[in-house]
Amino acid sequence: MNTLGGFDPESGRNTHEAGRPTLIPVPSLLRSLLSDHLDPGYAAAANAGRPRGKGAERIWQLLAAVVVVAVFTLAWSQAQTTAPGVRESQQVLAGNVRSAEAEAEQLADRRDRLAAEVDAARRSRLDGDAVGRRLLADLDQADAAAAAVPVIGPGLTVTVTDPGASPDLTDVSEQRVDGSRQVILDRDLQLVVNSLWVSGAEAISVGGVRIGPNVTIRQAGGGILVDNQPIASPYVILAVGPPHAMQDVFDRSAGLRRLRLLETSYGVGVSVAGGDGLAVPAASVRDMIFARQSGPN
Numbered sequence: 642m643n644t645l646g647g648f649d650p651e652s653g654r655n656t657h658e659a660g661r662p663t664l665i666p667v668p669s670l671l672r673s674l675l676s677d678h679l680d681p682g683y684a685a686a687a688n689a690g691r692p693r694g695k696g697a698e699r700i701w702q703l704l705a706a707v708v709v710v711a712v713f714t715l716a717w718s719q720a721q722t723t724a725p726g727v728r729e730s731q732q733v734l735a736g737n738v739r740s741a742e743a744e745a746e747q748l749a750d751r752r753d754r755l756a757a758e759v760d761a762a763r764r765s766r767l768d769g770d771a772v773g774r775r776l777l778a779d780l781d782q783a784d785a786a787a788a789a790v791p792v793i794g795p796g797l798t799v800t801v802t803d804p805g806a807s808p809d810l811t812d813v814s815e816q817r818v819d820g821s822r823q824v825i826l827d828r829d830l831q832l833v834v835n836s837l838w839v840s841g842a843e844a845i846s847v848g849g850v851r852i853g854p855n856v857t858i859r860q861a862g863g864g865i866l867v868d869n870q871p872i873a874s875p876y877v878i879l880a881v882g883p884p885h886a887m888q889d890v891f892d893r894s895a896g897l898r899r900l901r902l903l904e905t906s907y908g909v910g911v912s913v914a915g916g917d918g919l920a921v922p923a924a925s926v927r928d929m930i931f932a933r934q935s936g937p938n
Contacts, residue, residue: 753923788853788924792844796881796919797888799833801825801900802910803874824907825876827860829899830867833878834858836896840887842880844921848872853924868925875910884915 763780767773784790803825834852837845845852850867852858857868864871880887891897891913903909 756926787926788844788851788856789926791923792881792921793918794843794881795884795915795917796842796879797837797840797884797891798912798914798916798919799837799878799880799900800910800912800914801830801833801874801876801878804908804910823863824903824909825865825874827858827865829903830865830876830878831858832899833896836891836894837878837880837887840880840882840890840894842882842887844881846879846921848876849922851922851924856924879919879921881919881921888913888915 764777767777781790803823830847834845834847847858847867848870850856850870850872852867857866859866861871864873865876866872897911897913900909900911904911
């Protein structure tokens with residue numbers, strides 16, 4: 642006798658007692674779900690299938706292994722073929738960078754010479770009368786405020802060295818040592834510069850670049866730029882001003898506290914020394930552009 646859903650088809654009928662209602666057997670859906678796990682159509686399809694031999698499976702596995710090996714071999718061959726070209730391109734790019742830097746230095750030197758000639762001609766024309774001398778005094782004061790003239794005098798030298806960085810690196814591409822971490826960030830140098838201003842500095846340079854109006858210290862990838870010029874460790878900060886008074890204030894400043902914390906935590910090299918004859922170069926002078934209203938008021 643067949644059962645459906647775990648029930649006997651005759652279980653709901655009563656054929657022995659007259660007058661009793663005849664019940665239509667209804668299979669239990671819950672019992673059917675628990676007992677019949679596979680639809681009959683799937684079972685028939687599974688029974689009709691033919692098992693695949695082990696030989697065919699091994700052939701497919703061998704073909705897959707051959708394809709994988711061929712792909713890796715082709716990739717390795719291409720890498721070996723393109724490696725010399727990549728190295729040559731890197732050398733060409735490095736050479737172009739060095740040439741551009743040398744040209745920029747030559748142009749900067751020419752700019753400085755022309756600026757000196759213009760200043761000399763201006764002084765020779767204005768130094769002849771009282772009005773001209775007053776104008777020269779005003780111009781000198783404006784140039785000093787704009788950091789447009791070099792400054793030489795006593796002051797403080799703050800040297801900050803990243804851990805693991807060599808102090809004698811000359812190539813820009815070798816500024817970092819493999820495995821070393823960059824600890825000094827732009828905000829650290831910004832805090833030191835601000836602390837030196839508060840300490841009474843009259844002129845400051847960072848990495849040989851004068852700090853003046855519109856000059857920024859910012860991070861760019863793994864390097865630090867001062868006025869868009871890259872600088873490398875050790876970072877030398879020159880501050881011209883009264884050295885003893887400056888050091889008394891700077892020793893209690895937030896900038897030096899930050900450096901001492903980095904020195905203790907990460908091994909950053911920090912040194913502060915007073916000296917005479919510190920030379921701070923002039924900053925780059927940019928033309929001021931003023932907005933003008935166009936059209937009727």
